[in-house]
Amino acid sequence: MAPAHHIADLLRAAGLAVELTSDRALKVAPASKLTPDLRELIRASKATLIDWLTAIDEPAPDPDRWCWPHTTAMNTAEIDLLVSRVDLFVRRGTNVIDATTLADTLVIRDRDADNRRACLECSNLSGPRCSAWRRAGIGGPMVSESLTAILQRCPGFSSVEGL
Template sequence: MANPETPAANAPTTDPDRWAWPHSSAMNGQELDTFMARQALFCQRGAAPQDAERLADSLVNRDRDDDDRRLCLECRHLHGAGPYRCGNARAAGVHADLARGLVLILQRCHGYDDARLPMGVMVDAAPPTAAPATEPPRTPSGPSWRELDRAYLAHHQQCSVCQCAGRGYGQRCATGFELWAAYSNMNSDLKE
C-alpha cells in the first residue's frame, strides 16, 4: 500500500522539477528549455545537429559549475554560418576570420560582455512570411545600387525590428527583408 504522505509520481500536483537538478543530475524544466533553444541556435548558425546537441549539453554543465567560458556560437558578434567572422575581434583579441574549431570550443573571451544572444533568436534568416526575393531588374529602368541603398537605409532608420536584426537580434521585417535582399543581390552582382 502506498504512503498517503508521498504523492504518486504522475500526480498532477507533483512538481516535475522536484527530482531534477540540483537534487539529481537530470535537467530541470528551465535547463531543458535553455538546452533546446541553444541546440536550435547552434544548428541555425551552422553546427551539425550532433555537434549542436553535444555543445548544448556541455553548456548545461558549464552553467551548473559557474564556468566563465563561452562559445562563439552564443555571441551576437559572430557572423556567418561557416565561414565565421567575429564582429568584435579587436576586443576579443582574435583575428576577425574565425576557424570552425575555434567557434565550437569553450573559451574565455574579453569581447563577450553583453554580447550574449537571447534564447530563441533567429539569426540571419528570412522571416517565414516573406516572399522569396526577386532579382533586381537589369534594365536601365530598374533601380540602381544607390536607389536600393537609400531605400533600405531609409526603412532601416525607421524600423526598430530591422535595427535589431542588424545588431544580430532577430529577423528583419518582411519589407526590410525584401529591401535587404534586393540590395544584397545588387551588391553581389556588382562584385562579379
C-alpha cells in the same frame, strides 16, 4: 463498480453537481434532482468518489522534484535552454549532433558557474565572422569553425538575446 469519473459524468448528466466538503464528505446538489437510484449509486460509490475528488483537488506534482539540483537530471528550465541553444547552433551551421553535444556541455558549465563561453553563443558571431575580433584578440574577423565551439574567456563576448 464503475470508475469514479464515469459516475461523476452520470451525475452531471442528471443535472447534479458533486463536490468534496472540507471535512471530506460529499455534497450533491440540487437535492430535488436526486432519484432513489442516484442516491443508491452515490451511497455505493461514496468512498470511490471521495478519493477521486481528493486527487483532483491536489496540486500537480512538481515536474522538477527529481531534477537538478537534487540529482543530475536536467530540470525544465535547463531542457528549454538546451533546446534553444541547439536551435541557435544549428541555425549557425553546426550539425545537430555537435550542436546537441555543445548544448549539453553548456548545461554542465552553467551548473559549475564556469564563466567561459563559446563563440557560437556570442551575438558578435555572424557566420564565420566576429565583429568583436579586436576586443577578442583573435587577430582577424574570421573565426575558424574549430574555435567556435571551444569554451574560452573572451573579452569581446556578448550574449545572444534570450540565452
